[in-house]
Amino acid sequence: MSVAAARAHAAARSFSRVENFFLSHRAQMAERPAVADFTFGDPRDMALPGLVAALRARAEPRSVDWFAYKANEPEACAFLADVLAAELELPYEPEDIALTRGAFGAIRLAFTLLLEPGDECVSPLPGWFCYGAMLAAVGATEVPAPLAPPRFDLDPEAIAAAITPRTRIVIVNTPHNPTGRIYSRADLSALAALLEAKSAEIGRRIWILSDEPYRRVRFDGAGFTSPAAVYPHTLVDYSYGKILLAPGLRLGYLAISPLLPAAEREELRRIRFAAQMADGWNVPDAPLIYALPDLEPLGIDIAALARRRERMLDALAGWGYAMTRPEGTFYLWGRAPGGDAAAFAGRLREHGVHVMPGTLFDRPEDFRLCLTATDAMVEAALPAFREAARAEAEHG
Numbered sequence: 001m002s003v004a005a006a007r008a009h010a011a012a013r014s015f016s017r018v019e020n021f022f023l024s025h026r027a028q029m030a031e032r033p034a035v036a037d038f039t040f041g042d043p044r045d046m047a048l049p050g051l052v053a054a055l056r057a058r059a060e061p062r063s064v065d066w067f068a069y070k071a072n073e074p075e076a077c078a079f080l081a082d083v084l085a086a087e088l089e090l091p092y093e094p095e096d097i098a099l100t101r102g103a104f105g106a107i108r109l110a111f112t113l114l115l116e117p118g119d120e121c122v123s124p125l126p127g128w129f130c131y132g133a134m135l136a137a138v139g140a141t142e143v144p145a146p147l148a149p150p151r152f153d154l155d156p157e158a159i160a161a162a163i164t165p166r167t168r169i170v171i172v173n174t175p176h177n178p179t180g181r182i183y184s185r186a187d188l189s190a191l192a193a194l195l196e197a198k199s200a201e202i203g204r205r206i207w208i209l210s211d212e213p214y215r216r217v218r219f220d221g222a223g224f225t226s227p228a229a230v231y232p233h234t235l236v237d238y239s240y241g242k243i244l245l246a247p248g249l250r251l252g253y254l255a256i257s258p259l260l261p262a263a264e265r266e267e268l269r270r271i272r273f274a275a276q277m278a279d280g281w282n283v284p285d286a287p288l289i290y291a292l293p294d295l296e297p298l299g300i301d302i303a304a305l306a307r308r309r310e311r312m313l314d315a316l317a318g319w320g321y322a323m324t325r326p327e328g329t330f331y332l333w334g335r336a337p338g339g340d341a342a343a344f345a346g347r348l349r350e351h352g353v354h355v356m357p358g359t360l361f362d363r364p365e366d367f368r369l370c371l372t373a374t375d376a377m378v379e380a381a382l383p384a385f386r387e388a389a390r391a392e393a394e395h396g
């Protein structure tokens with residue numbers, strides 16, 4: 001007999017590999033700081049000065065209700081609706097926006113709004129490793145749809161094969177963690193056509209949750225199309241945690257599509273706040289809400305990320321690594337020499353170089369590097385990557 005609910009256990013099972021990696025990584029770092037830490041998308045430099053200044057300024061109360069309960073504050077929602085309308089070229093209105101505790105909060109809100117117990121949600125494989133636990137917590141199930149190497153393109157056929165009469169949501173994550181792919185308008189339109197047909201076939205509307213926290217982390221002037229532009233039944237989630245590289249500050253939103261049929265749009269607008277409250281007051285802390293206009297123009301140095309991407313891709317390709325060239329995100333994704341990422345990660349760790357093995361993404365032959373590591377870390381780590389490739393070539 002267990003004390004905790006079956007859903008909590010299911011969430012814990014789904015999260016266990018990531019949790020174990022997270023905790024053991026922390027313990028190892030406390031014992032012996034890494035030469036180079038390429039694991040999680042965390043900062044390795046001090047925070048952006050503009051971010052610190054905004055937090056300082058907005059923490060100072062200017063009225064008695066400065067720290068009163070906050071909801072979907074009209075000024076902030078109007079600001080974000082304008083930003084989003086310009087960025088996605090869709091006529092968002094303030095009532096379409098729900099302010100949430102990062103993308104995590106927005107994803108949770110989407111699940112609360114759309115999912116019944118027993119529903120299924122199709123997610124990309126490899127893909128972000130928290131969807132499964134978040135779905136389990138609401139009594140729903142993750143159904144992975146594999147992406148094919150080496151390009152890991154959006155694959156409507158794999159998604160079609162994953163759809164059943166219980167499917168309610170298809171998650172599209174663009175730019176994609178961990179491969180860095182950005183999906184084209186043509187690919188998203190093909191998916192939209194498929195989901196229209198499949199929704200008719202199963203007699204139930206299939207939604208897209210467009211998980212876009214890396215939307216502004218793009219290289220080489222790459223464009224961006226949101227699935228919201230091609231499929232009306234799309235909820236968009238966003239986080240400021242990536243572009244500001246400050247995931248410990250929980251600020252994001254869920255946006256209801258302005259292209260939805262009016263009655264459906266109105267229903268979601270009407271209940272969004274109650275759902276946020278029911279999820280545990282899923283609203284950012286007051287100073288972050290006030291700081292939105294200050295934070296909006298800020299961002300980490302994308303050119304520096306792009307330089308690190310080039311440096312590592314060049315070096316790794318020279319030693320025989322097969323890597324996917326990312327168009328956005330913080331990440332590099334590729335095949336571990338020999339195809340055993342856990343062993344590869346262990347070998348690198350002996351040199352003080354920490355990477356994320358693909359076992360966390362159900363692709364045990366691959367690995368992920370996070371480019372938020374500093375230039376100095378990259379240079380210090382490269383010999384270990386060369387050595388790991390050489391050892392594999394020699395001993396197999």
Ligand SMILES: Cc1ncc(COP(=O)(O)O)c(C=O)c1O
Nearest residue numbers: 102103104128177211239241247
């Ligand atoms: C694909 C994806 N979605 C959502 C999130 C959650 O973002 P946040 O922590 O900013 O809420 C992450 C964070 O790593 C992510 O990689």
